[in-house]
Each structure stands twice: as C-alpha cells, then as structure tokens.
Amino acid sequence: MKKILLLFLILIFGIGFAQKVKKAEKVKDKFESRQPQDMSVPPPPVTAFPAQYPGGNKAFIDNVKKNLNKDALKNLSKDLKTKIILKVSSDGTILNVSTYGDNEAFNTEVKKAAEKTTSKVKWEAGKNSKGEKVIDIVNLPFKYLNT
Template sequence: MKKIFCLFSILSLTIVFSQKQETKIADRYQSFQPQDQSVPPPPRVTFPAHFLGGNSTFLKKIDKNIDKKKLEDIGENLNTEIILKIDQHGNVLNISTYGKNETFNKEVKAAATKSTENIIWTAGKNSQGEKVIDIVRLPYRFKNL
C-alpha cells in the first residue's frame, strides 16, 4: 500500500509541476520587437478637447446637417462612432466614422465636416497646461422615424 501511495504521489507531483505556463500572444511578440527610444510616448491628455458649447451641442448640429432623405430606406436605429483629431490650435485635422452601415457612416461624416467648418474647438491640454493634439470619440445614434 505504501508503494502505491508513494508512486501516486510522485506521479501527481510530476504532473502538477510540469505544467507549462501560458503566455499571451501580445507578450510573446512584444518581447521580440525592438523598442525605438527616440520616439517619445504619446502625450497624456488631462483636459480633453471639446466643442464650443459642449460635445452634445456638436451632436445636435450634426442632427441638423444630416440628410435624412438618404437615410429613409436604411433602417430604424443607426449607430456609428465619430472620431475627430483636434490640433493644438483647435482646428479639426481629420474626421472618421466607424459603424456597420457604410452609407450612414458617409452621411454622418459629411454632416460632421459641415458642422465643423470654420469652427475652432477648445484644444486638449496635458497636466502641465500645454495644448496638445487630442482624439475625440463620440458615439452617434440616429433614430429613423
């Protein structure tokens, strides 16, 4: 009986301690990637950029500028995410939209471009109070009636 218990203990300890530790795929590839020390990390934005009057005002302005006739046959509830890149001076550098419906994305991008014409945003600031480039992400939902 002692031999069986001893043999069972040795086998179970061998199985437990021989388990291979799993590594994440990202960790595996990052360890092989050379790090360029001359590239500074992206700035941390403490005070994000925003539209004059608030981002909800910007979304209301998009509602006014969107062409509802082009969206009649698409569906009832449409969603997309508007991503704007705002520079240190408050100018909009780039507008992108990401959602499931391409036609809706194009219409929202056109309305956002029209809504930001000749409009200066409040630039984002880091913790030292310096103005920095910022990325603004806004979800946009449209209910087609």
C-alpha cells in the same frame, strides 16, 4: 488489492505528470512581448484636458443629428452606430474628420454632417499637463435611431 494498487498508480501518475498552471498573463504583458520597443521614440503626448466643442461634445452630437440628411437614411436599418473621430489642431480648427462603423452609407452621411457642423466653428483646443495647447484626437460614439 489490484484495484487499490491501480488506484494508487493512477494517483501517482496524475500528480507526477500534472501540468503546471502558469500565472495569468496580463494583456499589457502580451502586447509588450510581441512589440519591440524603440527607446529613441518618445511616448505620445498625454492630453490632460481634451479638446471640446463650444457648449460641450453633447452639443456637437446634437448638431450633427440636426445636420443629417434623413432622407438618405430611410432605407437603412433601424439602429445605426458609428464613431466620429476628429483631429483638432492646437488653434481649435478641425484638421480631419473620420467615421468608423458597420454601415458605410451611414458613415458617409455622418461624416458629411460632422464636416458641416465643424466647418465654421473653432473648438477649444486640448491642453497638456503644462497648460500648453496641443493637437488632440477626439473620439465620439454616435448612435441614430432610424424611425
């Protein structure tokens, strides 16, 4: 009888003091709750047609690989990765080249190669939904297998 009474009390306390489970919060909701929104600042422009290298962005990556100084990369690890971020003006010229990755020496070499690749080349500018040419940011992953 004591065991049944004890089991019953444990069950009652378990139900009575159970925690309520909150509905799963979305990442967007968490971000917006932490960041106050200033309604006087317009949202960033949406680029409907992103900027393109002549011949496509794959051709740009291939040209960067051709322009890499392979002698400077010999002492680095085998599998190298970085991101090339380009700011393309509305007339197609490159305003800025940045690289972000774990290996700083590799980032420097890729940045030099990307600047050499884009030095005399006009890109096809990005366009908004109205067809107007706009400044665009192009973010391209870059991988290099060191042999």
